Amino acid sequence: MSVSRLEVRERHFVEELGALFSEAGGAPMMGRVLGRLLIAAEPVQTAAELADYLDASAGSISTTLRQLTQARVVRKVRIPGQRAAGYRLAETAWTDVFMMKAHMNTIFREAAAKGLELLEASDRDTSRLKYFHDFYAFVERRMPQLVDEWLASQAQEES
């Protein structure tokens, strides 16, 4: 059976999402799994189906699905009368991926705060560190607001 033109381009899309996740500091397999869940005709996929489509081992699919499930980006679905569990994108997938990355802002702000504490005891110039701290504190405050704004705009659209 030949592989259709569409399918080739689909695989390319999935592979690209893997590369992008890798660039963004994640594991390629995470991007690939999310890519497949985004475009598959059937939104619910089993681990075996994903492993087969992505030509990956059951082990790495298992690890990836656990990470994504723990991060609330993917949901595990049990289907009665079927042994294998299904997995689908969570409704909140993208806001959660976004907030996961945004969490780094908090960690940077905290590191800056510790640095400030350190220098305040000395007579050293703290202005550079203070600017760094204040910017990340600002971003940290705004990120959840941004997500709320998006959710509100989506709720509006529905009506």
Add this chain to the structure above:
Amino acid sequence: MSVSRLEVRERHFVEELGALFSEAGGAPMMGRVLGRLLIAAEPVQTAAELADYLDASAGSISTTLRQLTQARVVRKVRIPGQRAAGYRLAETAWTDVFMMKAHMNTIFREAAAKGLELLEASDRDTSRLKYFHDFYAFVERRMPQLVDEWLASQAQEES
């Protein structure tokens, strides 16, 4: 000469920033260099001074400074009567680091758009992909606004 308590904690701060940059998907050395430039008593440091303090090779300092300079996070300063060039944090360092990361949102949105184009030709469900696309399009729009808002609030503070 013994190393003071403050200096030990300073080195720890620098090392932590390296670890955070690594977690965030960058090179550890970038974080270390920025950390040192944040807390050094003298804001302008030469490549040799950084290499010495960070116990790193001249090569990796050179590579890192080039990357940071190209990204406009660090500025090269030439001091007359001194052979070695100096490096200091750019005024726009943190907004530029932030926008560099934010640029990934654009790349994700573009990937989603390509995927949509692909599925639109078929009779496949595009709602998951459309949601993905729209969220990142929203974030892409808001990020520069966020930085502007910050800059405006800083300008206000000065008066």
Add this chain to the structure above:
DNA sequence: CTGAACTTTCAGAAAGTATTGAAATCTTGA
């Protein structure tokens, strides 16, 4: 309950990335 199907775990292999070290090139004060 049982056993076949599914899933997880984890040691080690493979792949990918950061850093070094040394040679080549460039810069600038004298």
Add this chain to the structure above:
DNA sequence: TCAAGATTTCAATACTTTCTGAAAGTTCAG
């Protein structure tokens, strides 16, 4: 100009992360 010092480049190496494969553990239809 030139020589000493500074910087860049890049192949080799060390380190880190990702993925596989196989064995152990779990689940559920019959």
